[in-house]
Amino acid sequence: MSVPTYPNGTVRALLATEHVSEATRAALQSRLDAPAAYEPQLLAPETFALLEAVAGRLFPQPDRPDNPIALAPAVDQRLAEGRADGWRYDALPPDREAVRMGLGGINEIAQELFQADFMALSAEQQDAALQALADGNPPGTTWQTLDAGRFFEELLAELTENYYAHPLAQEEIGYVGMADLPAWTKIGLNEREERELKLSS
């Protein structure tokens, strides 16, 4: 099946309507309004830049060259505030340590494979380094003590959840579940409420 595409702007248009509750609108609008510039609170600037570069390959956004959905700030903020999501793989050290070690380990993979730091690599090389990490057995001493597969899974899952929580990412997949007032009455197969988006392809 071909990849569906949806029209732009629809979620943003719905946010202003009575189909969206106050609490819902506040949550989504705050992500839309997040300032582009972000000063890292926990990670060192160079570590944060590396996290951004990794996020940029895990979620490439060539369709948003000027204003990509920022995924790294929420990670830094969470770590700074010491928030957790209720659990952690016992195989991994505490989150702050895991992120610092793991990002260092990604540089190590880059060095082992391409003799340069991750940020100096081409996009293809960066993808190759990340694929080595995703495959679970990358080169580098970091990965003798840090579980590569679990680290990658946790990092990817967090960035993924940050990405799809954003209204623009929700537009991209044609999701308008936030516009649920007063009710959904057409919930069966091939049924669509008027305010739900039509496929444009």
Add this chain to the structure above:
Amino acid sequence: MPDEEILEEGVLSPIEPEIQDPLLRALIADEPAAAAAPVATPLEQPQAVPAEADEVDCLVIGLGAGGAPLLARLAMAGLKVMALEAGPWHNPTTDFATDEKAQDFLFWNDERLAAGADPLAMGKNNSGTGVGGSTLHYTAYTPRPLPDDLHIRRDFGQGEDWPVSYEELEPYYNEVERFIGVSGPTPYPWGPARSQGYPMAPLPLNSAAQLMVRGAEKLGIKTSPAANAALSARYYQEGVGWREACTNRGFCQAGCSNGAKSSMDVTYIPLAVKHGAEIQPNSFVTEIERDERGRVTGVVYTHNGEQKRQRCRHLFLCGGSVETPRLLLLNNLGLSSGQVGRNLMAHPGLQVWGTFADEVRPNKGIPGGLISQDTHRPTGADFVGGYLLQSIGVMPVTFAGQVARGRKYWGQQLRNYMKNFNHIAGINILGDCLPHADNFLELAEEKDGRGLPKPRLHFSAQENEHRMNAHAEKIMRGIWEAAGATDIWSFQRYAHVIGTARMGLSGDDAVVDANGRVFDVPNLYISDNSTFPSALSVNPALTIMALSLRTADKFLESQQRRDN
């Protein structure tokens, strides 16, 4: 290796991590109130905790499915009752967003450590906090167990039988379903004839449910609209008034904003309050105090940063199967059987996803619209017990996270796949689980933000779970192929932590008796899924509520007999 740094990092919210004894910590913290007294030997002066409220007859810790029903029952019997809940008391109408991330506050987000070959995801998967507990974000899928679920050992020679029969529980199932408002099919297609039908017709089938009907019909598998604790019509609720019908938001797992889902905060808790129960939200219990005879005399808890003590004649622990055993272990309480923390079970919850040419829009409607229990005791199966099949809807962030973890997609491939969201539907199982020596909960060395040891949960699926999953995956893939799905994939998961303070006939191998009373401590009761002797092949919430009412009734009987 910077070991010291790692240890320090383990304290995610470093609030005085070193001193574990909260009373000692309060004293050392140089509180103005305590400073007046000459404190030479702080350890010998636990009375330094200032506010000591009046003694209550019954104190309930935790206001989820285990605590709320019995709180109401005990209040209605005229007892002076109070409940301490770790989380806040929400106003869903104004506070709950239709947004997964914004609703994170419903989960128990203190870190638990997940160990073993199949580490259990906690947080949104398995826990809750707030007045209403996990029912604030349960899917509301409330099938009853079938009678033989309670007799896995009798029928298979493995696992444990329940010391309570289905016949004893049935009146409680009737009562809970009628009181909280469960929508479901009457007559129910599986199991023995029931003395009472569901009070409301089933909720409408969403796309995923319709697809499962389509596939299952072709394979000769019987299906039915499922029982869900959400209202298919307006319903009168004692203590609340009229509750409105479900609006098909599909956000049950992120909190219901219109009160249609039958969570404890719109059912048993208002009933309890109406009958005089006192509710203390934001109250985290750290210590259970006893007299020289070993009877519980009260608890110490933290309320908005302040240490408080509440005395009680009887204590009911209803914190769920992680916090309940953690409190027992931390307080060295009820441990003589050696079973606290052991027998940890989790339901195999394998999911199968597929892409359909039809428009699905899987975020709408009650997520678990359809059920089949044809696989309850499948003929020729090579495993003990069985499972149920259900259709599943899903919210986008949850789904995307599962794609990342389960399919290991990233980059453009992940973005492309997610563009199919409106064409994706799922089906999953909920299966029984056997206890195993390798699966248990313990206290870790690592401390949490309160300075308490983090719980570590060991879980490795065993041969029986593996065989059940294999059987189920084949059937679910078959159903989805028959329904027309392409790009089918499976996601392995386990849900619900069960059994860490199990119920039994003897204190030699169980923590509580059939009435929920702790064998070692006569005025301590447990009411939550930690007492389940076996996991059952259905979701636990309905049975937790039924057992909660039964425990209250047994307690009240014992009080009348004055044998306590």
